[in-house]
Amino acid sequence: MSTQDRLxxxxxxxxxxxxxxxxxxxxxxxxxGAGQGSMYHHFSGKPELALAAIRRTADELRxxxxxxxxxPGTALERxxxxxxRERDVLRGCPVGRLTQDPDVMADPELRxxxxxxxxxxxxRLAQVLAxxxxxxxxxxxxxxxxxxxxxxxxxxxxxxxxxxxxTAPFEQAVDGVLALLATHAA
Amino acid sequence: MSTQDRLxxxxxxxxxxxxxxxxxxxxxxxxxGAGQGSMYHHFSGKPELALAAIRRTADELRxxxxxxxxxPGTALERxxxxxxRERDVLRGCPVGRLTQDPDVMADPELRxxxxxxxxxxxxRLAQVLAxxxxxxxxxxxxxxxxxxxxxxxxxxxxxxxxxxxxTAPFEQAVDGVLALLATHAA
DNA sequence: GTCTATAAGTTGATAGAC
DNA sequence: GTCTATCAACTTATAGAC
Numbered sequence: 001m002s003t004q005d006r007l008x009x010x011x012x013x014x015x016x017x018x019x020x021x022x023x024x025x026x027x028x029x030x031x032x033g034a035g036q037g038s039m040y041h042h043f044s045g046k047p048e049l050a051l052a053a054i055r056r057t058a059d060e061l062r063x064x065x066x067x068x069x070x071x072p073g074t075a076l077e078r079x080x081x082x083x084x085r086e087r088d089v090l091r092g093c094p095v096g097r098l099t100q101d102p103d104v105m106a107d108p109e110l111r112x113x114x115x116x117x118x119x120x121x122x123x124r125l126a127q128v129l130a131x132x133x134x135x136x137x138x139x140x141x142x143x144x145x146x147x148x149x150x151x152x153x154x155x156x157x158x159x160x161x162x163x164x165x166x167t168a169p170f171e172q173a174v175d176g177v178l179a180l181l182a183t184h185a186a
Numbered sequence: 187m188s189t190q191d192r193l194x195x196x197x198x199x200x201x202x203x204x205x206x207x208x209x210x211x212x213x214x215x216x217x218x219g220a221g222q223g224s225m226y227h228h229f230s231g232k233p234e235l236a237l238a239a240i241r242r243t244a245d246e247l248r249x250x251x252x253x254x255x256x257x258p259g260t261a262l263e264r265x266x267x268x269x270x271r272e273r274d275v276l277r278g279c280p281v282g283r284l285t286q287d288p289d290v291m292a293d294p295e296l297r298x299x300x301x302x303x304x305x306x307x308x309x310r311l312a313q314v315l316a317x318x319x320x321x322x323x324x325x326x327x328x329x330x331x332x333x334x335x336x337x338x339x340x341x342x343x344x345x346x347x348x349x350x351x352x353t354a355p356f357e358q359a360v361d362g363v364l365a366l367l368a369t370h371a372a
Numbered sequence: 373g374t375c376t377a378t379a380a381g382t383t384g385a386t387a388g389a390c
Numbered sequence: 391g392t393c394t395a396t397c398a399a400c401t402t403a404t405a406g407a408c
Binding site: 017018019021022092095096097099100101102103105111114115117118119122140141142144145146147148149150151152153154155156157159160162163164165169170172173175176177179180181183184 | 203204205207208278281282283285286287288289291297300301303304305308326327328330331332333334335336337338339340341342343345346348349350351355356358359360361362363365366367369370
């Protein structure tokens with residue numbers, strides 16, 4: 001892995017763990033095993049490095065989600081696969097985390113990948129649910145509203161788990177929404 | 187309002203907006219119109235001030251929620267009242283926000299009010315739902331899992347709204363879960 | 373490409389005057 | 391109680407040698 005790549009990967013890890021405000025260029029350099037001059041040679045500063053890191057994280061998250069959405073099974077089974085995919089629940093969502101970072105949300109460039117990722121997820125989930133309705137697998141639900149609900153359960157589940165220091169509330173929240181959805185399965 | 191109170195209120199506002207890591211004693215002093223010596227006279231430092239602020243915010247949140255939980259109407263109506271209560275959605279939840287603050291979660295004292303608030307909310311919501319089941323207003327749902335789901339929709343709704351820079355995804359998520367719950371109303 | 377030196381500003385806090 | 395002075399460490403860079 002190149003120094004440039006190590007810098008991006010280190011920024012990704014620190015952004016996830018400590019957020020943008022809590023991540024200093026010095027910490028990134030130490031984590032990447034790179035000197036100060038090296039970092040400023042490859043990137044103009046903290047914002048450019050963060051942008052590269054955020055884009056990579058967003059791309060990865062979309063690719064992972066698409067695996068579940070385009071996988072086998074009914075719409076409900078694919079939504080369940082998405083929600084129950086193996087996750088590091090206590091670390092939270094690396095993209096959702098950024099919404100709490102005022103300096104990220106204040107910068108249109110840094111903010112865009114976050115906005116776009118969630119918009120794509122909502123549309124893709126709504127598509128999956130609409131397919132389920134179309135095929136008669138699901139009845140009596142609004143795909144668009146339900147897509148937002150499913151995503152909110154995921155993002156909120158992370159919050160509850162971190163507050164409790166336990167994955168239990170996350171799992172309960174997922175079980176709860178899947179039980180509610182099961183009522184609408186044909 | 188006393189200087190001590192102004193310092194606590196300023197810390198509450200800044201903690202909500204910028205988080206613990208992003209809030210400096212200097213910023214608190216400026217916001218409160220207090221000098222450095224004054225701040226260190228009333229509080230031993232940033233952690234003690236944050237603890238006072240977090241406790242006050244947590245107490246307020248519980249009191250507000252209890253208004254909806256103990257209000258009039260069926261279980262489902264009270265859950266809907268809670269979810270649809272007037273909120274500053276784009277600012278997010280002042281308690282949920284703290285779960286993304288590594289320095290808060292690493293300190294057992296600062297963390298406790300966050301943990302306790304969410305635990306209390308989950309139990310209280312489960313109670314309301316269990317009452318609904320008991321009274322025959324709701325059928326075929328698990329009060330404990332559903333309580334976690336409802337809270338997750340709320341916390342996740344904030345995340346989606348901030349990502350989108352719009353309250354729309356929050357409202358969709360709430361509408362979606364209430365529609366799912368309505369299926370279980372007698 | 374990577375290194376060291378330097379710098380202006382901030383952070384979180386202490387000391388002591390008033 | 392509140393103020394100013396001071397502090398060591400850190401933040402986010404820039405400059406220039408190698």
